[in-house]
Amino acid sequence: MDGNGRWAKARHLPRAAGHRKGMEAVRAVVRAAGDLGVEYLTLFGFSSENWKRPEDEVKDLMGLLRIYLRRDARDLHEQGVRLRIIGDRARLAPDIQAQLDEVEALTADNTALTLMIALSYGGRDELVQVARALAADVAAGKIAPEAIDEAAFSARLFTHGIPDPDLLIRTSGEQRISNFLLWQMAYTEFVFVETLWPDFDRESLSAALDVYARRERRYGAVVA
Ligand code: IPE
Numbered sequence: 001m002d003g004n005g006r007w008a009k010a011r012h013l014p015r016a017a018g019h020r021k022g023m024e025a026v027r028a029v030v031r032a033a034g035d036l037g038v039e040y041l042t043l044f045g046f047s048s049e050n051w052k053r054p055e056d057e058v059k060d061l062m063g064l065l066r067i068y069l070r071r072d073a074r075d076l077h078e079q080g081v082r083l084r085i086i087g088d089r090a091r092l093a094p095d096i097q098a099q100l101d102e103v104e105a106l107t108a109d110n111t112a113l114t115l116m117i118a119l120s121y122g123g124r125d126e127l128v129q130v131a132r133a134l135a136a137d138v139a140a141g142k143i144a145p146e147a148i149d150e151a152a153f154s155a156r157l158f159t160h161g162i163p164d165p166d167l168l169i170r171t172s173g174e175q176r177i178s179n180f181l182l183w184q185m186a187y188t189e190f191v192f193v194e195t196l197w198p199d200f201d202r203e204s205l206s207a208a209l210d211v212y213a214r215r216e217r218r219y220g221a222v223v224a
């Protein structure tokens with residue numbers, strides 16, 4: 001979800017105003033995703049690198065997260081959304097961790113849409129955690145090095161049990177992965193749009209899904 005700062009700057013508003021508008025876009029897009037039949041939606045909310053932003057901005061973003069969790073938990077639940085957080089949640093404030101636990105528990109059995117929000121998330125960081133977990137299991141004699149395969153690896157990712165993404169949408173004209181879901185995006189289709197995240201809406205999502213639908217996915221094979 002990129003472009004909040006530029007959205008605000010274009011309107012001579014503080015960056016926080018862009019983040020606030022970005023939160024409204026989250027509401028609209030989550031609802032639209034459910035309506036359009038999307039079963040899994042992952043939003044990159046805050047990266048492990050975003051901690052380097054000025055303290056005030058980090059505070060604003062965390063404040064918005066608190067507001068979102070408080071105000072939207074019930075709506076998400078009513079929409080049949082199952083919330084799951086991926087990332088290094090230990091770095092988040094204790095009250096936010098508690099809120100996240102609560103909303104995850106509340107929505108755990110919902111089946112309409114799985115909403116994953118990546119918070120304090122870094123793809124390399126996730127891969128390092130997997131390597132560490134595997135090494136620990138090998139050292140403990142729980143698994144033989146030869147038994148480490150793609151399934152054993154995937155099972156230790158934050159996203160275990162969730163299918164790899166079919167489509168990545170990056171907003172605001174940037175064309176980078178920025179350390180997102182590195183393992184999981186091996187065969188993901190990328191769609192880059194100029195739209196700034198606060199302006200991204202139901203129509204933008206629907207248009208990106210149309211682009212995706214016209215892509216031919218071969219997974220390295222030849223298709224006649
Ligand atoms: C939102 O957009 C991304 C978050 C970290 C929440 P940015 O804050 O990166 O906006 P730009 O790139 O400055 O426009």
Ligand code: MG
Pocket residue numbers: 002003
């Ligand atoms: Mg940005």
